[in-house]
Amino acid sequence: MQRKQRVNNNFSGINKIKTAFIEKGILGSATFICSPNCDARANEADISLLVIHNISLPPGKFGGDYVQQLFTNCLNPEDHPYFQEIYQLEVSAHLFIRRNGDIIQFVPFYQRAWHAGQSHFRGKERCNDFSIGIELEGSDDQAFTPEQYEQLTSITISLMRHYPRITADKICGHQHIAYQRKTDPGPEFDWSKYFNALKENLKN
Numbered sequence: 001m002q003r004k005q006r007v008n009n010n011f012s013g014i015n016k017i018k019t020a021f022i023e024k025g026i027l028g029s030a031t032f033i034c035s036p037n038c039d040a041r042a043n044e045a046d047i048s049l050l051v052i053h054n055i056s057l058p059p060g061k062f063g064g065d066y067v068q069q070l071f072t073n074c075l076n077p078e079d080h081p082y083f084q085e086i087y088q089l090e091v092s093a094h095l096f097i098r099r100n101g102d103i104i105q106f107v108p109f110y111q112r113a114w115h116a117g118q119s120h121f122r123g124k125e126r127c128n129d130f131s132i133g134i135e136l137e138g139s140d141d142q143a144f145t146p147e148q149y150e151q152l153t154s155i156t157i158s159l160m161r162h163y164p165r166i167t168a169d170k171i172c173g174h175q176h177i178a179y180q181r182k183t184d185p186g187p188e189f190d191w192s193k194y195f196n197a198l199k200e201n202l203k204n
C-alpha cells in the first residue's frame, strides 16, 4: 500500500513546509561533513533542548568555507587576524544553516556536539549533554533570511517528532543559556515569526 504523502511545492511562504527524515542521527536534507569536535552522550534519551546560534567567519561575512573549516579544525590562522584567536577552539554544532538555506550537518544528533560551552538551562548545567545545537549563518546585527527561517522551522519539526522531549518551551538561544558570555542569535532573530511558523506547521 502506498503511504499518503503530503506534497507541497510552495516555498514562498513559511506556513507550509516540508520536513526531512532523521535516520541514524542524520538529517536527510543535510550534507554531512564530519567534525571531530564531539563525543558520546551519556544517553540519547536525554535530548530535550534545542539551542539556536549564529556564526559567520570572518564575523559579519557570509559565504565561504571558514565555518566548516573551524568545525573541522582546519581553519588557517593566516587567513584573517580574527582567526588567530579562534583557530584552536575545538567547537562544532550539529547543524549549520547557510544564508541560502543549505544545511550542513557536522555531528550526528545522538552524539554530543560542542556548541554551548559553559551554560545552564532551568538549573541544569552543561547544556551540550542534553541539547542539539543549530548555527544560523549570520550575525547579531543582520536579519536572517527567509530560507533560513524556513529550514529552521522544518528542521525543528523533524527534531520535535524524533525527540519528543524537545517541546516548544525547550527551544532557546545561546544567549539565554550563557547570558554572561554569549549574545547569539541576537536581537535580529525573530522568535515570534519562528514560533508562529512552528505552531502553524505542527497543526498539520
Ligand SMILES: [Zn+2]
Binding pocket: 052, 053, 054, 115, 174, 182, 184
Ligand atoms: Zn552560539
